[in-house]
Amino acid sequence: EVQLVESGGGLVQPGGSLRLSCAASGFPFSSYGMSWVRQTPGKGLETVSSINLAGNNRYYADSVNGRFTISRDNAKNTLYLQLNSLKTEDTGMYYCARGFWGPAVALGPRGQGTQVTVSS
Numbered sequence: 839e840v841q842l843v844e845s846g847g848g849l850v851q852p853g854g855s856l857r858l859s860c861a862a863s864g865f866p867f868s869s870y871g872m873s874w875v876r877q878t879p880g881k882g883l884e885t886v887s888s889i890n891l892a893g894n895n896r897y898y899a900d901s902v903n904g905r906f907t908i909s910r911d912n913a914k915n916t917l918y919l920q921l922n923s924l925k926t927e928d929t930g931m932y933y934c935a936r937g938f939w940g941p942a943v944a945l946g947p948r949g950q951g952t953q954v955t956v957s958s
Contacts, residue, residue: 840864840947842934847952854924858952860917860934868912871938874919875948878930886932887919888940897940902928924956 846858858874873888881901887908888897896908907920917934931951935944 840936842936842947842949844932844934844949844952847932847954849955849957850924851958852924852926852956854956856921856924856954858919858921858932858934858954860919860949862915862917862934862936865936867915870936872910872917873935873937873939873944873946874906874908874917875933875935875939875944876928876930876954877933877951878927880927883943885935885939885941885944888938889917890938895938897938899941921954924954926956928954929956930954 841863843861871890873885875885877883886899886902889908893910905923909918933948933951935946935948937946
């Protein structure tokens with residue numbers, strides 16, 4: 839059974855940073871591209887970033903490019919998303935998803951998500 843468990847969300851002021859993690863199990867993590875997806879009130883479901891198997895090919899949505907960094911540790915079966923220079927419009931639920939989906943909307947298995955709230 840595919841399991842994806844996100845963590846690291848929280849409340850942060852504009853300009854702040856967060857690091858999200860996604861612990862994967864139930865499938866060969868190193869054999870799959872992975873993505874981060876967010877659900878926001880303004881834009882609905884959006885794939886914000888994807889990374890390939892080896893971690894040397896990345897996709898970023900225009901809205902986060904230059905501020906977010908995706909990475910993975912295949913030895914730990916863990917996906918990460920570093921969020922810097924956060925804006926209020928980054929508020930939303932963030933999910934990790936199996937597969938390299940960018941820029942399409944991720945349709946693969948997703949976790950239950952972690953909430954990111956950017957507010958002063």
